[in-house]
Amino acid sequence: MSVFTPLQHAELAAFVAPYQLGRLLAFEGIAAGTENSNFFVSLEAGECVLTLIERPERQATLGFVVALLDRLDAAGLKVPHALRTREGRAIGELAGLPALLQPRLPGRHVLQPGVAHCRAIGDWLGRLHQLTREAALEQPNDRGFDWILEVGPLQALSLPEAERALLAETLAELAGERQHLESLPQANLHGDLFCDNALFEGAELSGVLDFHNACLGPMLLDLAIVANDWCSEPDGRLDAPRLSALLGAYGAHRPFVAREALLWPLVLRAAALRFWLSRLIAAQANAGQAVLIKDPGEFRQRLEQRRVAVPGLPFAL
CATH class of the missing domain: 3.90.1200.10 (Aminoglycoside phosphotransferase (APH), C-terminal lobe)
Structure with missing residues (x-):
């Protein structure tokens, strides 16, 4: 499983609380990642994806990523924009790493496209x-x-x-x-x-x-x-x-x-x-x-x- 940084329920529950999306119900690591640690996160308000940015060079560009996603989302492109805390913060910190919480989009991967x-x-x-x-x-x-x-x-x-x-x-x-x-x-x-x-x-x-x-x-x-x-x-x-x-x-x-x-x-x-x-x-x-x-x-x-x-x-x- 490609989760480089494992998490505990209590620390994740404390992290998601400021997003005001309800209690943490469950979470699981996503095996497909090759650079970051990714998790499916179930909250009372819905399904989200949490990403911990592992590579230092990617940590420095996270603000750019958030700004680009906001711009694309505003234009109607289907992207997972960054969710904000009650204070309006998009980039958090969890397990000593920058963290991004985004809505989980519907659909599935098509690995043999037509x-x-x-x-x-x-x-x-x-x-x-x-x-x-x-x-x-x-x-x-x-x-x-x-x-x-x-x-x-x-x-x-x-x-x-x-x-x-x-x-x-x-x-x-x-x-x-x-x-x-x-x-x-x-x-x-x-x-x-x-x-x-x-x-x-x-x-x-x-x-x-x-x-x-x-x-x-x-x-x-x-x-x-x-x-x-x-x-x-x-x-x-x-x-x-x-x-x-x-x-x-x-x-x-x-x-x-x-x-x-x-x-x-x-x-x-x-x-x-x-x-x-x-x-x-x-x-x-x-x-x-x-x-x-x-x-x-x-x-x-x-x-x-x-x-x-x-x-x-x-x-x-």
Whole structure:
């Protein structure tokens, strides 16, 4: 179970009391987390989710996350806004860690998305970017292109020869196009919009979760992260109907510019490499611990496939 910091009933009951949502009835850890400790919390007033922010770098960005969620919630996007105490405080402290209490959204994860799911998530992502591109909230991406180029060579030391070659080739591509990548149109990004961070009721999107990787950055990178997860076959290839649905729904909110069309294949590779690296690092850090460790090889395989053939962006200007 991926709960890094266990809680006792009494300490959690004291924490939730100022929210004026009634007595604590029950709580349980959520096994799916890989970075934070998350809990389902049952209160007399309803169901909530509690998150304890474990990583120090994420603790420093929690105010940004709360502000972004407030903005998206006010615009009608389906997100778990931060609940407030009677004093209006959104960020609390529990077990020595920053803590966030949010309403539990309806729906369930769809881990094998179809065309309708990809269309819905493309529409949601397009709305996020369109809403924030003109007046984005400032927050650097601590796992963007700079991070990839910094940590990539360090991870190469522990890889077999064939994988080192794949990593080196992709890093060289990114380094060569770094200036053009940094000039891509920007907005606030979700940064981690995998299938397990969205909820559906049937084919209807009921919520998007986990904004702790949100930041300001190239919109194309956010779209590539989604495409690599939502539209990939088991062998890592992109599924054309799902990708077309994703890009079409997203593109209805803003047209792609020419440099985005040119860099799209490389940004897909960069997005795959970003999660290959982060999963390698997490696997090393959590080896032997009773926490969820996601397979780094899944994104190595997707990176290999993105070097073969990638469909272009639609409606590029």
